[in-house]
Amino acid sequence: DAKTTQPNSMESNEEEPVHLPCNHSTISGTDYIHWYRQLPSQGPEYVIHGLTSNVNNRMASLAIAEDRKSSTLILHRATLRDAAVYYCTGGFNAGGTSYGKLTFGQGTILTVHP
């Protein structure tokens, strides 16, 4: 399983962009990179995923390094509702018979200041 490393915490001001880094140096060539976030007292919520190319959706952007050993989740304009624990996870082997077991690290606690 891919192991991930993230900073324990980050802070941002509302309306400013936030860049959340993740190192996943042991990721295999066919593992997707997923980001989930967890608000207090809730289950994790899917944010975005990618394999090799940068990805955009309505919630965020995902920038993947060329060697795939790191990625960055980008929230373009942080809001108070974005305050959560953000998990970078690995584990869906697109080329094999793996079934999507997600391997979570400790995540990054994002604090957004008004």
Next chain:
Amino acid sequence: GAGVSQSPRYKVAKRGQDVALRCDPISGHVSLFWYQQALGQGPEFLTYFQNEAQLDKSGLPSDRFFAERPEGSVSTLKIQRTQQEDSAVYLCASSLKRLDRVSYNEQFFGPGTRLTVL
């Protein structure tokens, strides 16, 4: 629409008691996962079902943990003879399809059941 629901939301058990935690996945979802989340930690995989088949139970910490999904919808995680180290939030997630080589399957998580063993 209805998401993944779990019950009870909170459970307090005395050490040695058996507990059963229920998960109602999104209707029609083929894949179902259980995760355990200790305080301050990320979720850890316990087991996976594809319909009624338990394809992987490698994350279950001991033989006191048992999961089932007999009709391919509702799932129950049972913990026998609970111990203090079982105290955690137990999360259930479901996804629409069985996993295959081509398409990605987003996992939808329930709110979890917080188990406290005294």
